Amino acid sequence: MRRRILLPVLTVAALLVSMFLAAPAQAHGYISSPPSRQAMCAQGRVANCGDIVYEPQSVEAPKGSLQCNGGGSRFAVLNDNSRNWPATSVGQNVTFNWVITARHATSTWEYFVNGSRIAVFDDHGAQPGATKSHNVSLGGRTGRMTVLARWNVADTAMAFYACVDLQVGSGGGGGTNPPPPPPPTCGSPWSASAVYNGGAIVSYNGRRWQAQWWTQGEQPGTTGEWGVWRDQGACS
Amino acid sequence: MRRRLAAALAATLLLLAGCGKGGEAAAAPAPSYNDTDVMFLQMMLAHHEPAAKLLALGERQAGDPAVKAVATELSAAQAAETDTIRARLTSWGRPLVSTAHAGAHKAHGGLPLLDDAQLLKLSALTGPEFDTTFLTMLIGHQHGAVELARMETASGIDPATRDLASRTDETVRTQIQRLLRMVG
Numbered sequence: 001m002r003r004r005i006l007l008p009v010l011t012v013a014a015l016l017v018s019m020f021l022a023a024p025a026q027a028h029g030y031i032s033s034p035p036s037r038q039a040m041c042a043q044g045r046v047a048n049c050g051d052i053v054y055e056p057q058s059v060e061a062p063k064g065s066l067q068c069n070g071g072g073s074r075f076a077v078l079n080d081n082s083r084n085w086p087a088t089s090v091g092q093n094v095t096f097n098w099v100i101t102a103r104h105a106t107s108t109w110e111y112f113v114n115g116s117r118i119a120v121f122d123d124h125g126a127q128p129g130a131t132k133s134h135n136v137s138l139g140g141r142t143g144r145m146t147v148l149a150r151w152n153v154a155d156t157a158m159a160f161y162a163c164v165d166l167q168v169g170s171g172g173g174g175g176t177n178p179p180p181p182p183p184p185t186c187g188s189p190w191s192a193s194a195v196y197n198g199g200a201i202v203s204y205n206g207r208r209w210q211a212q213w214w215t216q217g218e219q220p221g222t223t224g225e226w227g228v229w230r231d232q233g234a235c236s
Numbered sequence: 237m238r239r240r241l242a243a244a245l246a247a248t249l250l251l252l253a254g255c256g257k258g259g260e261a262a263a264a265p266a267p268s269y270n271d272t273d274v275m276f277l278q279m280m281l282a283h284h285e286p287a288a289k290l291l292a293l294g295e296r297q298a299g300d301p302a303v304k305a306v307a308t309e310l311s312a313a314q315a316a317e318t319d320t321i322r323a324r325l326t327s328w329g330r331p332l333v334s335t336a337h338a339g340a341h342k343a344h345g346g347l348p349l350l351d352d353a354q355l356l357k358l359s360a361l362t363g364p365e366f367d368t369t370f371l372t373m374l375i376g377h378q379h380g381a382v383e384l385a386r387m388e389t390a391s392g393i394d395p396a397t398r399d400l401a402s403r404t405d406e407t408v409r410t411q412i413q414r415l416l417r418m419v420g
Contacts, residue, residue, distance in 0.1 A: 028379070032372055035420040042409075043416035053409070054386065057379050088420075097419065099372055101379045103349060130354040131372045 028057035028101040029132075029160055031149055034088035036162035037068055037078045039099075045086055049077050057101045059161045063152055066115055068163035070150075078163060087144050087167040096149060096164065098132040105154035111136050112148040125154040142168050186235040192217055201232075208235035269328065269394035276388035276401060277321045278334040283384065284318050286350035287377055293355060294370050299363045302418070303371060310374075310411065317400075324397070349377055371419045378415070381408045 030038050038056035041049030052059070052075050059078065061070025068078040077083065096111070106123040109132070119136040136147075144167050151160040186208055187201035196202065196211040202220065203209070209220040209229040220229040291314070294307030325332055350373060358369055381404055388401035 029376070032375060032416055033368070033419045035416065039416055039420060043413045043420065045417075054382060054405075055379070057376075097368065097372055099376045099379070101349065101376045101383075129357065130349050130376060131369055 028055075028060070029098050029151060030056045030059065031096050031162040031164055032099045033097040034090060034094065034164050034166060035086075036149070036164045037085055038075070038162060040085060041077075046083060051075070052077065057099065057160075060158050061161060062157050063150070063159040065150075065159075065161065066112060066148060068146075068148065068161060070159065070161035078161075081146075085146075085163075085165040087165040089167045089169065090138075091169055092138050092140070094136050094138065094147075094166065096134050096136060096147075098128075098151070100128055100130060100132060103127045103130070107152045107154040108150075109134060110150045110152065112150075113138070113141060113145055118147075123154075138166075138168055140170075142170050144168075190220055192219070203235060206234060208232040267328075269397065270392065272388060273392040273394040273397045274325070274328070274330050275334065276384055276392055276397060277325050278330075278332065279384050280381070280404075281318065281321055281325075281332055282334075283377075283380055284314050286348065286355070287314060287374075288318075289355055290350055290358075290370070290373060290377065293359055294374070297359065297362070298367055298370060300367050303367045306374075306415070306418075307370075313407075317404075320400070349373070349380065368419055371415050375412055375415045375419070378408050378412055382412075 030036050032039050035043065035045070036056075037046070038049075038052050038059055040046040041052045042056040044053075059068075059070055059072075059075055061072035065071035069075040105125050105127050107125060108123065109121040110117055111119040111134070118139055119134065121134055138145075144165070147164045147166060149162045149164065151162075153159060186203035186206075188203065190202040190204040190209070193216075195216045196214070198211055198213045200211040201208060202211075204220040207220075208231075210232055212228050212230055215228045218228055221231070223229050288311065291307045291311040295304060295311060298304040298307060322332060354373070358366065358373065361369055385401040385404040385408070389398055389405065392398050392401065
């Protein structure tokens with residue numbers, strides 16, 4: 001009789017223990033903006049990514065890897081540089097935003113470019129909120145690059161990995177959008193008597209105009225869309 | 237690892253259910269649903285509760301009309317789904333809230349994603365900062381619904397509940413696509 005009661009009790013106890021042991025692996029997250037490779041897959045901007053579309057938050061592997069999939073057995077597509085990952089245009093300071101699906105205690109968040117660590121944020125074991133943002137300076141690097149981010153969980157051997165492809169300008173812009181181009185500079189004021197060859201630039205009525213071919217005495221803005229003077233917009 | 241957790245939860249529920257039912261269970265015909273079905277429905281209800289608060293906040297406070305529209309749309313869809321789920325659990329004579337949820341939250345790092353403190357922090361934001369944080373929280377929360385749905389389609393047996401789960405998997409992933417494009 002006692003044995004019949006004891007067995008189920010032990011079974012429940014064992015199951016409860018396994019639930020708690022299972023707990024640490026449930027921390028999840030990835031970078032949503034600028035979009036990481038798994039975010040590109042999950043939003044359908046890159047096709048044929050495989051299982052990652054169901055769980056972009058699950059790129060989990062032992063700490064210490066510099067591969068986009070963390071060196072694990074799953075999601076190798078993330079390491080494939082031939083996939084033409086769209087690069088997001090940014091300035092020198094980039095805000096990386098994380099989607100978090102489980103708020104696990106965190107040791108550090110690290111960011112790498114070409115194997116060099118460019119930023120680290122130490123949370124000293126704290127649990128993140130429902131979102132996380134980091135402002136990272138790219139240290140003067142410009143051009144196309146892949147930033148690897150690692151979210152190191154505090155009390156397991158695991159980390160979450162996300163690679164973000166960027167096209168980096170030299171500006172100091174803080175957002176994920178490129179700064180708007182400055183208005184073009186105005187040329188010399190148009191003169192009715194001057195002779196202009198194709199390619200010449202003048203200003204007229206606060207706008208910039210380019211001559212398409214040789215012209216004299218034709219007022220900009222009166223020659224139509226296909227006329228000699230091509231409107232290049234407001235200028236300063 | 238997730239499968240082990242789901243199995244553990246299901247088995248625990250099974251045992252708990254077995255304890256409560258006593259002798260009458262033996263006489264009843266085999267039910268057309270299993271414990272995964274019950275757990276899925278209960279966890280979806282638990283999942284919708286903080287989402288309703290989040291969406292209400294979005295409807296009230298979003299700066300961008302497109303973000304506001306998303307909040308309104310999801311809030312309506314979720315309210316309808318909540319009614320369906322409640323009705324099914326009630327018709328099965330099962331509780332709407334399961335004691336297993338405490339364990340589930342523990343398994344997710346000890347804190348639910350959207351507790352009141354997180355919502356309060358969000359409510360202090362305005363403009364684009366509010367919109368981005370709101371959308372990012374919503375994406376994270378909705379990934380949880382996909383996880384639940386895929387657990388149900390893997391081991392639930394009630395056809396209507398499995399159908400709800402596969403539709404949830406599809407529609408929520410489409411939502412996530414759209415939300416990611418809005419923040420990216």
